[in-house]
Amino acid sequence: MDWGLIVSETLRAAVGQEAIVFALAAIGLNLHFGYTGLLNFGQAGFLAMGAYSTGICVEYLQWSLWAGVGVGIVAAIVLALILGLPTLRLRADYLAIVTIAAAEIIRLIARSVTFGHITGGSSGINGYADAFYELNPLGDGTYGFGPWRFDDNRLWVLMVGWGLVGLSSLVVLLLVRSPWGRVIKAIREDEDAARSLGKNVYAYKVQSLVVGGVIGAFGGMVFAIGNQSVQADNYGTATTFLALTAVILGGTARVPGPVGGAMILWGLISFTENILRQASAEGLLPTAIISGTQVGIVRFMLVGLALMALPIFRPQGIFGNRREITFETR
């Protein structure tokens, strides 16, 4: 087996576009789940809002891509309000069920034939984001060193993407250190106590849902613009659960947690995939047990196992603080 290739692929995946997308999704989810204790299981819906807003604005409305970015932010805010206003007064599990349902509604509508003339149906919207690449200040060529060598367009996406990750992390850091952040953490720990101190718990929860949702929408935009493609099935429940895994792996209620979690998660996914692929190509794995196409499935099985084991054995994740985790509060 070519270990050099495996290691370099792993290191590339850790800074790649997927890591950025899921880092952004996870930063938003961390604000919901880690800091406020909101069970948002529909983060994929917020990503879809960001992604489809850019796609629809360019292809269907014939607006500019940047108008699409603005519309995406507004769409995420509207979605957060639609989901939050009815459910945030209710018990926590209601939000979980409603958000996962809403994300599926968005996915089903986006891939339907009925709205296909707007969303592109199951084939999606493709090749629409040239406006983004026209702004690329880098000349043609390959840049980077070691395993991290990318062509100019890829590097442009990565630069903007990591810039957004840094900016979002900074915003979350400033927010959670502010009085506002102390209130949402108090809500996570004991909602009734926060309310009895005169805080408008409901308003704080809605605000948290909005801010985290908008950060998630940026993740969707990076996903869509980086691939030059919006596909409805990329915004299914698996996306939400991968983001959730990133949050828990990195450590809930920590600013670097979701970013580190997403990098490690994609590094690990690429690592296992490359090992399995090479092993099966060299005939080390009997084809009766695992074939080439099944390798992609195995990595999701591992994500499932991680999602089962982490809350039980290491609820604070890698960077987390055991005293500050959503899991202990009931």
Next chain:
Amino acid sequence: MLRPGATTAVFMVALAAGTSVLLAIVATTAPALAQAGGPSGGATTTTAPGGQQGGAGEEPESEGGEEVRGRLEDRVDGELTPVEGVKVTVATATGEEVGTAVSDDEGEFRLALPGPGQYVATLDESTLPKGVRLRTPGANTRTFSINVGQSRPLLFPLGIRARQTTGDFDRGLQLLVEGVKFGLLIAMAAVGLSLIYGTTGLVNFAHGEIVTFGAMMAWIANQLLDVQLIPAALAAVVVTAIAAGLLDVGVWRPLRRRGTGLIAAMVVSIGLSFLLRHLFLYQFGGRTRPYGDYTLQRATQLGPVEIAPKDIFSIALSLIVLIGFGLLLQRTRWGKATRAVADNPELAASSGIDVDKVVRLVWTVGGGLAALGGVLLGVAEQVGFQMGFQLLLLMFAGITLGGLGTAYGALLGCFVVGMLVQVSTLWISSELKTVGALVVLILILLVRPQGILGQAERVG
């Protein structure tokens, strides 16, 4: 209480035991499944769901050789008139043209094919008479495969759907019957989900996978071990019930003992759902597959409603099982204990009820019912790795609508959701029927968050 280290070890063993039972059952079928997915795949045909007309069906079989045939009829106000002179061109999957057929004065077209394989048929829309349109705009191509000696009907529905009042009314009745069937099916699958929530507080995201597991067990017994579907379904219900019971003993009881929070447990169930679903995909493949029995059944006319015997059977069976389950809850000691635990676990425990035993039974019975729901869903549609997960959201919608944690509320809520999903296709396209139900879920939460039978509980 055990020391943390010891609890971890115990849990590890229990987790391994609990999941390995499920894994072992699925894994042992791997080679057989791989074979079944091979050459025999695609040899089975199924009835078109819902009995939509608009094409061929009653023509006699041709003399031999592979061919494709169909009847083009324009539908205006529910009346069918044959459409003459329409060109249908057939090409192979690689794009080589095979031939063109033109519909005759009866609207029929027929084209011999060179052999079995994949073909693409294209209807030339410019040859349609004035005013006649495809029912689904732009849907003028069909990809199909032909087996040796097969004469295959091809549907190109024309005209607009009947908008007459009587037509709508009849269609409404038809959908109502299908809604009853679907609603009872969801109710059966979801009762366990609601009772598990009621007794343990766990929102079990892996419940859909129990449904899939049951349907797949029946499929394995039916298609690979050649057992008739009814005994196969019985066996699947028993196996799934035991597996669900073991899941409680192996995973959830240790977690409860450990004092794992409800949110952590919910995330664990998401992980389990993710793991099992991909395991199913890994072993079963991404295609949906039918059972070997009851796939081709002619619908009988019952007044204005067309219904296949299997649907009548499905409705009757669900009703009997659900009424039996209701009696079990209402009349037996276990039922009383279950309702007590669902109402208040601490109080139930202090009055001498063995809560763990009740919960185990809830898992077992709920798992069995979910499996039965899965088999019926597999008969109505087909068996696929995502079938349970797709049903999960409807089950959530149903039990939330009925009132989280209640047994009868779950039955009622799921019944309503099932009806809604089917009847809503009167007004919206059937690909969006799930969307309608989920939107209603959100609307209901706005108006009556505790559900139909739930008790109001003020949180904020």
